[in-house]
Amino acid sequence: xxxxxxxxxxxxxxxxxxxxxxxxxxxxxxxxxxxxxxxxxxxxxxxxxxxxxxxxxxxxxxxxxxxxxxxxxxxxxxxxxxxxxxxxxxxxxxxxxxxxxxxxxxxxxxxxxxxxxxxxxxxxxxxxxxxxxxxxxxxxxxxxxxxxxxxxxxxxxxxxxxxxxxxxxxxxxxxxxxxxxxxxxxxxxxxxxxxxxxxxxxxxxxxxxxxxxxxxxxxxxxxxxxxxxxxxxxxxxxxxxxxxxxxxxxxxxxxxxxxxx
Ligand code: GLN
Numbered sequence: 001x002x003x004x005x006x007x008x009x010x011x012x013x014x015x016x017x018x019x020x021x022x023x024x025x026x027x028x029x030x031x032x033x034x035x036x037x038x039x040x041x042x043x044x045x046x047x048x049x050x051x052x053x054x055x056x057x058x059x060x061x062x063x064x065x066x067x068x069x070x071x072x073x074x075x076x077x078x079x080x081x082x083x084x085x086x087x088x089x090x091x092x093x094x095x096x097x098x099x100x101x102x103x104x105x106x107x108x109x110x111x112x113x114x115x116x117x118x119x120x121x122x123x124x125x126x127x128x129x130x131x132x133x134x135x136x137x138x139x140x141x142x143x144x145x146x147x148x149x150x151x152x153x154x155x156x157x158x159x160x161x162x163x164x165x166x167x168x169x170x171x172x173x174x175x176x177x178x179x180x181x182x183x184x185x186x187x188x189x190x191x192x193x194x195x196x197x198x199x200x201x202x203x204x205x206x207x208x209x210x211x212x213x214x215x216x217x218x219x220x221x222x223x224x225x226x227x228x229x230x231x232x233x234x235x236x237x238x239x240x241x242x243x244x245x246x247x248x249x250x251x252x253x254x255x256x257x258x259x260x261x
Contacts, residue, residue, distance in 0.1 A: 028069030070105030147189030
């Protein structure tokens with residue numbers, strides 16, 4: 001379906017998709033499709049810039065929104081090596097300037113201070129998020145299953161009682177240095193660490209979260225929030241996107257929430 005273009009001018013957004021071949025598990029790619037389609041349906045021009053180990057770091061400067069999915073420890077090590085240095089600094093600069101981003105699972109772990117892998121190796125993080133992650137090893141259970149969270153309304157402007165649903169599968173346990181930065185509260189599932197009911201982080205306009213699923217097709221309101229923020233930061237204009245018919249998505253979400261309450 002195509003919404004009317006109510007904007008007085010044409011907006012052009014570039015989405016930086018970090019490491020599509022290495023960091024993408026449990027349908028993470030669906031998030032890119034949703035971002036692209038929901039822009040196009042509002043007549044916002046969108047370009048996807050795939051960022052891989054052989055991409056020049058300057059490309060990150062041209063991006064208006066970032067997405068990076070999850071991975072297993074082996075892929076994480078490769079990416080960690082590449083991201084350290086100029087690419088990581090470029091990403092940090094953009095996030096600090098308010099460029100919105102969505103970082104899932106392994107990507108979320110990277111942006112924190114460090115990730116201790118299942119076999120005890122310390123992978124330095126980019127130290128953008130005030131968090132750290134430790135994987136207690138293969139003998140301790142992974143945190144796997146469907147998850148329902150309620151966004152923290154003080155850090156994220158979704159209506160309270162808007163549930164977000166997804167799927168998590170991680171060995172790492174993440175701890176936030178300041179719990180008020182949590183993205184959401186866990187209603188069902190494990191979230192950051194299976195203990196303190198926090199889920200994800202909200203830092204400036206970037207979201208770190210454990211929700212695969214993928215998260216955006218299941219919760220399209222987050223995609224619209226990211227797009228609105230991307231336009232706001234790039235063009236200095238607050239816009240309100242034309243609503244789309246998300247009744248099917250909402251029904252699916254209601255079923256999941258009902259089944260688990
Ligand atoms: N390898 C990380 C962990 O197990 C991340 C997993 C993922 O991204 N799905 O915690």
